């Protein structure tokens with residue numbers, strides 16, 4: 253591989269969906285990261301990617317772009333540095349808070365707490381906690397253990413906010429973030445951060461590099477790329493790098 257930057261999708265490419273990356277693949281990535289830049293870009297959250305990659309050896313630097321590249325971190329050894337995190341705009345927040353107001357009305361959730369105590373603005377995410385942010389943990393756990401109620405709320409919210417990512421989280425909560433779109437934004441930002449032209453310097457490995465696939469940014473950005481079938485194939489490829 254002549255390119256200076258190896259970019260890998262995670263789920264289906266380096267690991268089975270939401271599973272840890274196997275030791276063999278990890279050791280190849282860490283080896284490559286000593287000579288080149290290595291970036292993982294995925295739809296998953298930062299917490300998920302951290303779980304998937306596990307411990308990074310000291311002196312090894314990995315670029316991490318969770319949530320389709322709307323966030324960017326660098327892990328070096330045990331140190332995590334945030335480069336950026338796309339914040340919600342005031343307009344996003346108004347729409348999301350409005351949708352939660354409708355939700356509370358529709359499902360009578362105002363009987364549990366006041367809306368202002370149910371809402372938590374986390375910058376890039378707004379979280380609604382039915383019993384309020386500071387409710388008793390035991391009560392929280394009993395509230396919706398099978399996620400039935402929240403799956404119902406999620407469906408309701410999706411009709412009002414089709415352009416946002418709506419997730420059932422925690423014990424009583426719903427999390428809303430902006431939808432990631434495709435990976436072009438993150439990859440462009442990575443190029444800027446490294447001061448490199450993606451077209452010349454990036455090599456992209458993913459399992460969905462085709463039109464409409466979630467790795468189609470590789471085609472749109474005209475990168476050097478390889479579409480793999482599974483992590484086993486990726487391992488073989490990495491060994492050649």
Ligand SMILES: [Mg+2]
Nearest residue numbers: 261263264459
């Ligand atoms: Mg994938």
